[in-house]
Amino acid sequence: MEAGKSPIIEVRRLTKSFGTQRVLEAISLDVYPGEVMVVIGGSGCGKSTLLRHLIGSLPPDQGSIKMFGAEITTMSEAEINKIRKRFGVVFQSGALFNSLSVGENVALPLREHTQLDASTIETMVKIKLELVGLRQHLDKMPAMLSGGMKKRAGLARAIALDPQILFYDEPTSGLDPVTAAEIDQLIVDLTRKLNVTSMVVTHQMDSAFTIAHRMCMLDSGRILKIGPRQEFESLRGSNPDQLHGEQDRLVRQFLRGDAQGPITERRTAGGYEDDLLKISLRHDV
Amino acid sequence: MRQSDSASDWEIKTAIRPIAALGRFTLGAGRRAFSMLGRMSLLFGEALCCTAKGLIVPAQRIRRDALMAQMVRVGVRAVPIVILAQMAIGMILTLQMFPKLDEFGQPEQLATINAIAGFRELGPFLTALVLCGFAGASIAAELGTMVTAEEIEALQASALNPVRFLVVPRLLATVIMTTMLTVIADVVMIASGMLTAVKLGIDSDIYFQLTLEAVDIMSFATGLIKAAVFGLLIGLIACFLGLSVKPWQGSQGVGRATTNAVVYGIVAIIVADAVFTLIFYSYGLFD
Ligand SMILES: Nc1ncnc2c1ncn2[C@@H]1O[C@H](COP(=O)(O)OP(=O)(O)OP(=O)(O)O)[C@@H](O)[C@H]1O
Numbered sequence: 001m002e003a004g005k006s007p008i009i010e011v012r013r014l015t016k017s018f019g020t021q022r023v024l025e026a027i028s029l030d031v032y033p034g035e036v037m038v039v040i041g042g043s044g045c046g047k048s049t050l051l052r053h054l055i056g057s058l059p060p061d062q063g064s065i066k067m068f069g070a071e072i073t074t075m076s077e078a079e080i081n082k083i084r085k086r087f088g089v090v091f092q093s094g095a096l097f098n099s100l101s102v103g104e105n106v107a108l109p110l111r112e113h114t115q116l117d118a119s120t121i122e123t124m125v126k127i128k129l130e131l132v133g134l135r136q137h138l139d140k141m142p143a144m145l146s147g148g149m150k151k152r153a154g155l156a157r158a159i160a161l162d163p164q165i166l167f168y169d170e171p172t173s174g175l176d177p178v179t180a181a182e183i184d185q186l187i188v189d190l191t192r193k194l195n196v197t198s199m200v201v202t203h204q205m206d207s208a209f210t211i212a213h214r215m216c217m218l219d220s221g222r223i224l225k226i227g228p229r230q231e232f233e234s235l236r237g238s239n240p241d242q243l244h245g246e247q248d249r250l251v252r253q254f255l256r257g258d259a260q261g262p263i264t265e266r267r268t269a270g271g272y273e274d275d276l277l278k279i280s281l282r283h284d285v
Numbered sequence: 286m287r288q289s290d291s292a293s294d295w296e297i298k299t300a301i302r303p304i305a306a307l308g309r310f311t312l313g314a315g316r317r318a319f320s321m322l323g324r325m326s327l328l329f330g331e332a333l334c335c336t337a338k339g340l341i342v343p344a345q346r347i348r349r350d351a352l353m354a355q356m357v358r359v360g361v362r363a364v365p366i367v368i369l370a371q372m373a374i375g376m377i378l379t380l381q382m383f384p385k386l387d388e389f390g391q392p393e394q395l396a397t398i399n400a401i402a403g404f405r406e407l408g409p410f411l412t413a414l415v416l417c418g419f420a421g422a423s424i425a426a427e428l429g430t431m432v433t434a435e436e437i438e439a440l441q442a443s444a445l446n447p448v449r450f451l452v453v454p455r456l457l458a459t460v461i462m463t464t465m466l467t468v469i470a471d472v473v474m475i476a477s478g479m480l481t482a483v484k485l486g487i488d489s490d491i492y493f494q495l496t497l498e499a500v501d502i503m504s505f506a507t508g509l510i511k512a513a514v515f516g517l518l519i520g521l522i523a524c525f526l527g528l529s530v531k532p533w534q535g536s537q538g539v540g541r542a543t544t545n546a547v548v549y550g551i552v553a554i555i556v557a558d559a560v561f562t563l564i565f566y567s568y569g570l571f572d
């Protein structure tokens with residue numbers, strides 16, 4: 001963002017395949033301290049996979065990931081755990097510990113990673129749950145929560161240790177508009193007041209434009225476009241005839257959510273008849 | 286000439302094909318079994334490390350409430366089944382042995398037979414089988430579900446080690462509970478054998494006396510050692526299979542892990558039992 005600051009997350013030529021499927025292809029991106037980086041892209045384009053690499057739960061095939069200036073891809077589990085205590089993750093499904101109550105879920109990182117006494121932890125749990133509007137549900141078990149409540153409880157757990165970086169995988173999908181706006185506001189507040197750095201994967205374009213400082217669009221494992229929010233905003237409002245690059249037209253369609261455009265054309269152009277024939281051939285063998 | 290050559294070639298190839306397939310299958314299964322044993326040993330090693338650290342380092346101590354919860358979950362529900370099974374076995378063995386022993390004029394030796402069979406073999410063995418069905422299945426299903434629900438990943442992302450957090454309390458619980466339930470099983474079998482024998486007209490004082498003579502500390506101790514190892518196998522196999530479920534395998538993967546935990550568990554218990562018996566007898570522990 002501002003010149004002179006060194007990135008807090010630095011990804012270089014990150015490549016990953018599952019079997020023969022190339023899911024990430026030479027991804028390079030920087031996230032600077034105190035900014036909100038929003039990652040957008042179609043379903044299955046590799047957004048969650050990118051996040052999994054950043055939190056150290058998937059090893060890359062190639063490339064490097066630096067966090068707080070340290071290379072995490074070659075770290076031992078003990079070393080990477082030191083880094084993990086400095087960031088929080090909100091999973092796509094919430095990923096609450098189902099055997100623990102909501103309050104215990106939030107208390108767990110505090111109990112395990114700090115020396116705080118029980119009553120202090122209880123207070124902190126209440127504060128975090130109040131932030132996401134779940135204080136009354138402290139004693140409920142995760143299975144008794146709705147999908148949106150699970151996600152908010154997951155957020156409360158992610159901010160339990162006051163992390164410096166927060167990763168969100170679709171924090172507002174499946175939430176009602178008001179709660180979604182509240183979560184957006186929370187992300188903005190955390191960034192502004194506590195200088196938290198956030199990386200947010202989302203499908204909600206209005207939410208993306210509300211919170212982003214910079215945005216990045218992925219498409220089948222590659223970065224189509226990365227830049228400040230204003231660039232994406234002007235691209236969304238632009239006239240398609242004035243755009244020259246194929247890439248810009250792809251991004252524009254995605255941002256506007258148009259049913260017609262280069263993305264849909266590409267999907268239908270992919271040799272549909274050949275594909276059908278191939279299937280019937282395979283049955284013969 | 287050439288044609289007949291290739292014909293016989295073909296015949297040989299067809300004849301060999303099933304054998305080759307069998308060979309390939311055996312090699313593949315062998316390789317998989319070895320790789321599984323290897324990875325399971327690694328898990329065991331890590332669990333041992335975590336347990337040792339938990340005893341020494343205060344910050345990594347094993348949480349007592351987690352251990353208690355697991356012990357209750359593993360053991361308590363199995364108690365009635367263990368008692369029922371041992372009562373039946375004690376009665377059956379007594380009834381079946383009585384006519385022959387009576388023929389030899391030594392019906393009171395029922396006590397000796399019951400004591401030896403119960404303490405050395407049937408107590409630990411049957412308890413382990415019951416717990417394998419109860420605890421092994423439920424542990425594998427639980428951990429497998431946690432994998433598919435991204436809970437394990439969330440643990441790791443919170444810098445919490447799943448082995449220390451999930452595996453260690455479950456292993457300790459299966460070891461402790463198999464051992465404790467074996468003590469119960471031993472007592473129940475002796476009592477049930479005695480009741481049946483008394484009904485058959487054997488004096489209860491003599492029966493009791495003979496039982497005490499037959500049950501040396503060695504029989505009791507080796508039975509408990511066996512029980513502890515069986516418990517360890519049940520827990521280790523269940524934890525390993527549960528954690529080996531891959532997120533994309535979904536409920537199918539969980540189902541397979543659950544069944545396998547019971548099947549592999551039973552096989553492991555039987556093999557370990559045979560090995561123990563060989564070792565004990567070749568060292569002459571019971572002479
Ligand atoms: N563990 C895995 N093994 C095999 N393939 C995988 C695995 N994880 C993800 N994939 C594949 O990688 C691709 C990208 O998946 P990913 O979950 O990153 O998508 P996404 O961008 O997060 O999509 P969505 O917006 O729907 O969450 C998909 O095609 C998926 O099938």
Ligand SMILES: [Mg+2]
Nearest residue numbers: 047048092169
């Ligand atoms: Mg995703």
